[in-house]
Amino acid sequence: MPKKRIGIVGQHNDADVQELKTEIEDRGGEARIIDLSLFPSVVRATISDGEVVFDGMNLLDFDGFYLRRLASVWNLPLKRFTKDEWIAYYERFNDYMDTVRAIHSFKLSMIRVLCERKFVINPYRAWGYHHLKLHQFCVLKQNGFKIPPFISGNNYFDLETFLGQREAVQKPVVTGPVRMADAGTLESSRTTLRQRPTVYQEFIPGASIRAFVLGEECIVACELPRKKWGVDASESLEFMKRIDIPRELEKELVRAAKTFGMIFSGIDLQKDESSGEYYFLECNSAPYFRPYDAQVDAGIGGRLADFLLERS
Amino acid sequence: MVTIGLLGYDYDDCVNRLKVRIEDRGHNARVINLQHLPRVTRATIDLERIVYDGYDLLGMDCFFLKEMDVRDPFFHVRYSEELWGMLRERYLSFAEEEIDNLVFIRNLLWILADRVPVINHPRVYDHRNQMPFHLAALAREGFAVPPFVAGPAGSGTLIGSAGGSGPEARRDDGIDGEQENAGKFMGPVDEVPLRLDECRTWEVFTFPKGEEREVWLERGGRNAAAYRVMIVGDRALDNAVFLPPGEEQGHVVRRAELPAGIEETARRAARALGAKFAEVELECGSDGETVIVRQVDPSPEFSMLEDTYRLSISEPLAEYLVSAGSQRA
Numbered sequence: 001m002p003k004k005r006i007g008i009v010g011q012h013n014d015a016d017v018q019e020l021k022t023e024i025e026d027r028g029g030e031a032r033i034i035d036l037s038l039f040p041s042v043v044r045a046t047i048s049d050g051e052v053v054f055d056g057m058n059l060l061d062f063d064g065f066y067l068r069r070l071a072s073v074w075n076l077p078l079k080r081f082t083k084d085e086w087i088a089y090y091e092r093f094n095d096y097m098d099t100v101r102a103i104h105s106f107k108l109s110m111i112r113v114l115c116e117r118k119f120v121i122n123p124y125r126a127w128g129y130h131h132l133k134l135h136q137f138c139v140l141k142q143n144g145f146k147i148p149p150f151i152s153g154n155n156y157f158d159l160e161t162f163l164g165q166r167e168a169v170q171k172p173v174v175t176g177p178v179r180m181a182d183a184g185t186l187e188s189s190r191t192t193l194r195q196r197p198t199v200y201q202e203f204i205p206g207a208s209i210r211a212f213v214l215g216e217e218c219i220v221a222c223e224l225p226r227k228k229w230g231v232d233a234s235e236s237l238e239f240m241k242r243i244d245i246p247r248e249l250e251k252e253l254v255r256a257a258k259t260f261g262m263i264f265s266g267i268d269l270q271k272d273e274s275s276g277e278y279y280f281l282e283c284n285s286a287p288y289f290r291p292y293d294a295q296v297d298a299g300i301g302g303r304l305a306d307f308l309l310e311r312s
Numbered sequence: 313m314v315t316i317g318l319l320g321y322d323y324d325d326c327v328n329r330l331k332v333r334i335e336d337r338g339h340n341a342r343v344i345n346l347q348h349l350p351r352v353t354r355a356t357i358d359l360e361r362i363v364y365d366g367y368d369l370l371g372m373d374c375f376f377l378k379e380m381d382v383r384d385p386f387f388h389v390r391y392s393e394e395l396w397g398m399l400r401e402r403y404l405s406f407a408e409e410e411i412d413n414l415v416f417i418r419n420l421l422w423i424l425a426d427r428v429p430v431i432n433h434p435r436v437y438d439h440r441n442q443m444p445f446h447l448a449a450l451a452r453e454g455f456a457v458p459p460f461v462a463g464p465a466g467s468g469t470l471i472g473s474a475g476g477s478g479p480e481a482r483r484d485d486g487i488d489g490e491q492e493n494a495g496k497f498m499g500p501v502d503e504v505p506l507r508l509d510e511c512r513t514w515e516v517f518t519f520p521k522g523e524e525r526e527v528w529l530e531r532g533g534r535n536a537a538a539y540r541v542m543i544v545g546d547r548a549l550d551n552a553v554f555l556p557p558g559e560e561q562g563h564v565v566r567r568a569e570l571p572a573g574i575e576e577t578a579r580r581a582a583r584a585l586g587a588k589f590a591e592v593e594l595e596c597g598s599d600g601e602t603v604i605v606r607q608v609d610p611s612p613e614f615s616m617l618e619d620t621y622r623l624s625i626s627e628p629l630a631e632y633l634v635s636a637g638s639q640r641a
Contacts, residue, residue: 046463047444049451053463076407076414086400090393101441106462109445116452134357134419138426141359152416153356154349155363162358173412173419196412197350 004029004309007059009111010068011035015290016301017068023305032057036070036107045110052113059110064119064312066304067127068286070111076100119312121304122285126261130285131174134199136260143259145252145280148202148270154193159186159200167203201281206273211245212289212300213257213265214307218250220298242296249278256283264304314637315340317369319421319430320378321347325615326626327378333630339637342367346380346417355420362420369420373637375430376589376629377437378611380421429636431588432610439585439610446607453584455577455605456597538562538595538606539570541578542614542625544632545588548575551623564621571596577603585610588636589629591617 006024010017012035024031034054039045045054052059059065077100081089089096115124129136140147151162152173162168163183170181173196179185181200189198211221222240257265266287270279289300316334320327322343334341344364349355353365362369369375421434439446444462451457540553540562548567552574555562567575578592591612595604614625 040463044463046461047448048461049448049457049459076410080404081400083397083400086403087393087397090396105442106444109442109448109462112442112445113448116449131415132419132422134416135422135426138359138423142426149359151356151358152419153354153363155354155356158356158363174415194351196409197355197416 004312005062006031006308007034007062007065009034011037016288019290019301023301027305027309029309047110052110059114064308065114066121121263123261126285129260140280148204148279150201152197152199154197156190156193162200168200169203171199171201173197173199204270204272204279206271209269211253211267213253214303216254218253219303221245240295313339314373314634314641316633316637317372317375318343319375321345329615329626330630333626337634339634369424370427373641374633376633377430377432380437436586436610450605455581456602457605536595538593539574541592543582543590544628548578549628553621573603581605581608
């Protein structure tokens with residue numbers, strides 16, 4: 001039987017990518033890292049109706065893919081230009097912008113073609129929710145999941161009203177640490193509201209939980225008793241501990257992942273310490289799993305490798 | 313009476329024309345320029361509302377999505393090297409903030425589209441900016457599409473940007489685009505004197521756009537006559553545009569005069585992508601039977617087509633939006 005070929009879309013130096021590659025190879029599969037950040041400066045690629053060629057490999061010959069990192073929804077150059085680099089773009093910056101947009105379009109097109117023709121974790125539709133947190137809140141609520149009330153925007157007075165009614169945390173619209181928020185926090189960020197919106201969500205006192213869903217199963221759940229608010233969760237993962245969760249909750253976790261079309265998901269929950277109820281915060285379409293495997297022996301990389309090899 | 317939201321720029325001819333057509337029918341139309349967020353306009357999203365500039369968008373009946381693209385960070389002006397050097401920090405700050413704004417806008421649009429008819433849905437609009445996928449998706453749906461290849465530049469006959477914004481340019485010199493582009497600066501220049509301290513803090517300035525890309529989409533050149541058919545709802549409009557072989561200017565043809573399969577294929581292609589409004593460009597294959605779909609544009613510049621060919625597009629589009637809004641109301 002020929003070896004299954006799995007493509008892992010992500011960067012070579014990403015610990016999750018490295019672990020998954022090893023796990024797939026240890027099971028007799030073939031794993032190739034498809035590092036889109038190398039295109040087009042280092043790697044050549046072409047898309048046509050019959051082929052998607054990346055670095056000499058026709059990706060349509062692969063059996064399946066795991067999407068760890070993808071081009072994002074934005075196509076602005078985010079490079080920290082040095083002064084010399086900036087000067088070099090004098091009178092050429094819009095050419096550069098157009099190039100960035102074209103490359104962005106190319107990468108997304110490439111992934112979307114693969115998603116239509118191959119087994120991909122997670123499908124493109126699910127990946128889209130990566131940056132649609134607010135939309136996720138609404139979809140979760142519509143589908144009967146308990147979520148903490150939230151507000152997002154740049155209207156100081158609406159935000160002030162929300163904060164006046166409850167304890168809340170401040171979340172970034174895209175990425176960054178979650179912080180406790182109050183009227184003082186809002187006041188200090190008043191001027192920046194004309195530069196970027198913000199998100200406040202009701203604070204639920206209790207344990208923070210990350211649960212991983214793969215296919216029809218909740219494969220592991222961990223408590224993250226950090227709660228030094230203002231520190232990004234990923235900076236305090238050393239405090240994690242593996243926990244058992246109720247069977248009913250496991251079913252709900254699988255249902256939540258399916259709601260977003262996610263085959264694999266890292267779902268964030270908050271357990272209310274007074275009522276014991278679980279609040280759904282977010283379903284992540286490409287969650288970090290390496291820290292969980294390393295610290296609580298969760299075996300997520302292995303399970304993911306098995307799943308990819310079986311289903312592709 | 314229904315209220316239609318027009319998601320686009322307040323200086324866009326298409327948007328303004330549509331606004332007039334809707335209002336002439338006795339309904340309300342409101343332009344919602346999301347690029348005003350957050351600097352000029354305030355907005356709030358929560359589980360019950362999407363408040364934009366004081367209006368709850370969920371209280372409106374239907375939306376027309378004209379633009380959801382990224383804001384250009386620079387205006388079309390030219391200025392000194394010294395001033396350019398001073399703009400570096402400003403751009404970095406702009407770009408970082410703009411990511412949050414873009415994601416916020418995207419969330420707003422997707423939540424809106426879940427609850428109110430949005431024509432076209434943001435998912436459909438995305439086809440504009442992912443042309444290689446767009447062609448592959450049409451092929452996947454069983455439509456004949458022109459042979460195409462996208463990648464770093466090579467030789468080709470007709471080339472467009474891999475994104476959605478670039479003009480197509482005929483090119484058959486076989487020169488490697490990346491080398492050719494190095495150091496290239498194209499386009500007209502407006503000599504506008506600028507003083508940094510006169511600009512608002514969020515503004516950054518633009519240089520003229522070049523017309524070249526480093527990543528190209530190469531489609532087979534158009535050798536046969538082509539047709540541009542406008543789809544509104546599930547039907548093709550009465551008049552279409554005929555483009556003779558090799559020419560970019562054409563003339564109007566009536567729907568009844570279209571060759572067999574053109575209208576039906578246009579309707580099917582739009583439906584396959586979920587587009588409720590689209591300009592579909594098609595041509596007849598060399599066998600005289602196959603109809604080739606060159607592109608389905610879910611946000612065409614229809615005012616230009618109206619002016620050039622005297623087509624009536626904004627009228628039936630306004631009618632359709634009002635009808636979609638009435639069903640919800």
